[in-house]
Amino acid sequence: MSTRSSRDVLGRGLRVLGRAIRTEPRLFVIGAIGSSFFGLLVIANSYVVGAVIGHVVVPSFAKGHVGTGELALIAAAFLGISVLRVGSIFGRRLGAGFMQFRLQARYRRAVTRRYLSLPPSWHQQHATGTLLSNANSDVEAAFVPIAPLPFAVGTIVMIFAAVVALFLTDWVLALVGITLFPMLFGLNYIYSRKMSPRQIRAQQMRAKVSAVAHESFDGALVVKTMGREEDESRRFGVFVSELRDALISVGRLRGFFDPTMDALPSLGTLAVLLLGAWRLQSGALSVSELITVSFLFTVLAFPVRAIGWVVAELPRSVAGWERVAAVLAADGDLAYGSSAPAGDGPAELSFESVDFRYGDGPLVLHDVSFTVPPGKTVALVGATGSGKSTIASLAVRLVDPVDGRISVDGLALPSLSEQALASTSALVPQIPFVFDDTVRGNVTLDRPRITDDDAWAAIRLAQAERFVENLPAGIETEVGERGTSLSGGQRQRLTLARALAGHPRLLVLDDATSAVDPRVEADILAALRGGDAGASILVVAYRRATIALADEVVYLEQGKVVATGTHTSLLESVPGYADLVTAYEKAEQERVDA
Known part of the structure; x- marks a missing residue:
């Protein structure tokens, strides 16, 4: 962190608090009023203690007895102030607690909504563990100072009231307060500058540890089967050690700051007693006034700490908020229009001179043009990395x-509304994702327009009916996280059923049946091709049997369309295509001949 950024952390932290107050003004006012009332009651309590000792206790020692009425009055005074303080504490904590938790919930939802609105290309540039940290620990850290904030505001009110009370009581002792309070604020400012880079480093390491842990757990199967447990543990240990060191650095600084903050009010009390004794002897001060001022300094120690708590957490708050704000301000959104295709049958998909690159890299697609006619199946075929x-x-x-244009039924995709696009087309990706839910939940995704009949029809079309019926609870079976209770082929058929349940007019299969055996794959594609799905189909295919079922084949080489036509015609006229789709059979024949 630069020197400049560490110096202005207080200003940035106050801006975060200002945003929080503007977001939840009512709750802040409730907490601040309760805290301010508490602070005024602390001062009032000091006067009550001084009055009791100066006008009741000391005279009682002189007389040798104390009256019952006086004791009752003392008890009533202390009881009344205690009841009022309980009410003020309740208001302070209610406002602060509700404010903090509502802000955290609000921004967790905001971060999640932003994640869902950003395109996959953005997510591919950020580790999953880091994204989890943004939505969890970063949001939490951003609003940690909210809990003591109303208390700190009330403490400021109390400090100003205390200074006024001190001057009204004795100007010499008031000078001690005037000296003490700037020292407290100065110490907090220095502390925030020193703590800022430490807290930011710790927050960064929390995200890194989360990212490494998520990666290790996600790849547990690879780690186990490759015998990399010890190496992965050591790798994780390095980042955990760095986080430990960062937190120790935070703790060391806080270990110096906290006792110092505790000591200053105590030193102020000692100075008041020394000066007060001298003033008492000279007759410039009464016993009641000395007790009031001394008690006031004693009880100020804890409330003044609230300011320190806020300032102490500002660096962490700034670090968390800036990471959250980076997500909320991320660009790359896809702008949607308001159009919707008019038809309800299979859609036509057209690519016209399409170019594409990832980020600032080279073109991975160049001048790609082809059409998926309504109700037809088009296979994309090409070597790995060709752009399918x-x-x-x-x-x-x-x-x-x-560059170029992609359209559905003649409407450019950017002109479609988000809802129209989602209802028109569906993608079944290479790697199936299954939610930790029932089979029914995974197929319907709580989409209200999808009935049980729709779900079962999609399951049958995806050739998943038999295995679903054989599950312990049938369609209500919980499949576990990422569908761990299912085989790879079963997960693929389940995700295919999910896409079909929405009745898409265009179905895009990105090698979506690679984990099922060829016979089941043929049944699936035959059912889809037979028209029961009511959709045009674009399929990324590798198996020769799959390709042969397509009405047309688009053959790609290095991001360019080299040839289009039927499977048979391409076998005869395009050597590269013939070599690719017959490579497996040739390799098998060579093995047999050898």
């Missing part, structure tokens, strides 16, 4: 091309 999955993503508008 990129075309699949472009077809459902997960990303936009850098």
Whole structure:
């Protein structure tokens, strides 16, 4: 962190608090009023203690007895102030607690909504663990100072009232307060400057540890099967050690700051007693006034700490908020129009001179043009890295091309509304994702327009009916996190059923049946091709049997469309295509001949 940024952390932290107050003004006012009332009661209590000792206790010692009425009056005074203080504490904590938790909930929802609105290309540039940290620990850290904030505001009110009370009581002792309070604020300012880079480093390491842990747990199968447990543990240990060191650095500074903050009011009390004794002997001060001022300094120690709590958490708050704000301000949104295709049958998909690149990299697609006619099946075929999955993503508008036009039924994809696009097309990706839910929940995704009949029809079309019926609870079976209770082929059929349940007019299959055996795959594609799905189909295909079922094949090489036609015609006229789709059979024949 630069020197300048560490110096202005107080200003940035106050801006975060200002945003929080503007977001939840009512709750802040409730907390601040309760805290201010508490502070005034602290001062009032000091006067009551001084009056009791000066006008009741000391005279009682002189007389040798104390009257019952006086004791009752003392008890009533202390009881009344205690009841009022309980009420003020309740208001302070109610306002602060509700404010903090509502802000955290609000911004967790905001971060999650932002994640869902950002395109996959943005997510691919950020580790999952870091994204989890943004939505969880960063949001929490951003609003940690909210809990003591109303108390700190009330403490400021109390300090000003205390200074006025001190001057009204004795100007010499008031000078001690005038000296003490700037020292407290100065110490807090220095502390915030020193703490800022430490807290930011700690927050960064929290995110890194979360990212590494998530990666390790997600890849547990690879780690176990490759015998990398010890190496992965050591890798994780390095980041945990760095987090430990960062937190120790925070703790060391706080260990110096906290006792110093505790000591200053105590030193002020000692100075008041020394000066007060001298003033008492000279007759400039009464016993009641000395007790009032001394008691006031004693009880100020704890409330003044509230300011320190806020300032102490500002660096962490700034670090958390800036990471959250970076997500909320992230660009890359896809702008949607308001149009919707007019038809309700299979849709036509057209690519016209489409170019695409990832970020600032080279073009991965160049001048790609082809059409998926309504109700037809078109297969994308090409070697690994030729751009097939990129075309699949472009077809459902997960990303936009850098040049060219992609349209559905003649309407450019950017002109469609988000709802129209989602209801028109569906993508079944290479890697199936299954939620920790029932089979029914995974197929319907709580979409209100999808009935049980729709779900079962989609399950049958995806050739998943038999295995679903054989599950312990049938369609109500919980499949576990990421569908761990299912095989790879079953997960693929379940995600296919999910896409079909929405009755898409365009179905994009990105090698979506690679984990099922060829016979089941043929049944699936035959059912889809038979028209029961009511959709045009764009399929990224590798198996020769799958390709042969397509009405047309688009053959790609290095991001360019080399040839289009039927499978048979391309086998005869395009050597590169013939070599690719017959490579497996040739390798098997060579093995047999050998």
